[in-house]
Amino acid sequence: MGRSQADVAISAGVAALACGAAVIGVPTAVMVVLGLALFAAPGYLLSQLLTGSRIGGLERVVVATGLALVVPVLGGLLLYAAGVPLHRAGWLGLLAAVTLIGDVALFVRRRTGKAAPFSWRFEHRRMPLPRLAIFAAAVLIAASAVTLARLGVAAQPQPGFTQLWLAPQQQKAHTVVLGVSNDEGSTTSYRLVLLYNQQVSATWNFTLADGQTWQRSITFTGTYTLAADLYRLPDLTHPYRYVTTHASKAF
DSSP states (O other), X not given: OOGGGHHHXXXXXXXXXXXXXXXXXXXXHHHHHHHHHHHHHHHHHHHHHHHTTSOOTHHHHHHHHHHHHHHHHHHHHHHHHTTOOOSHHHHHHHHHHXXXXXXXXXXXXXXXXSSOOOOXXXXXXXXXXXXXXXXXXXXHHHHXXXXXXXXXXXXXXXXXXXXXXXEEOTTOXXXXXXXXXXXXXXXXXXXXXXXXXXXXXXXXXXXXXXXXXXXXXXXXXXXXXXXXXXXXXXXOSSOXXXXXXXXXXXX
């Protein structure tokens, strides 16, 4: 391919390595490096295709960075519209596909003389101070927007909840585990009613601090239907949580 297409070969290699690394499950640190390189590759290739050698230095970096951000934004919308899950495999496939398409397009344009060949030497152009200030302000605004978005997500209030479970204990075939976990964000009082074959078997009143768990192991034999109704006091009319389990054969 020669030095004139070295960037095409490198970006295609990054896409192939990132996909291969994801398949074989390389260490996270290696995957992060490959992922960052794959994230940047489409922006670089698109900047070469759209601007060629007309710009250089900081202008080229800014354009490539902007295009690198555009690819996942627009690509993510297309994946969502197509019903593709936005998981790691989907993002990896998107970035690798755009990179390889960009490689092919840039390779063809260079072979036909419509794009300048790749060069390790870049012409140094002094950027006017006003333009440099505008670029610096744009970077600062983008960084501030990302920071504010992250802080907003972290500060977003999350609704509290209470978890109730009734599950067989693996080590003991005759035993089920009944439990309640409080994640309401505050201390909460409960009443828990256990029904055995639709008859009240036991009742517990207890108070849990936020993050605290209440649990009991209950032994039953024979065919049974167990149900648990959890009330958040003082409301004893409407169950706040409920769960049911059934065994159709005798132990």
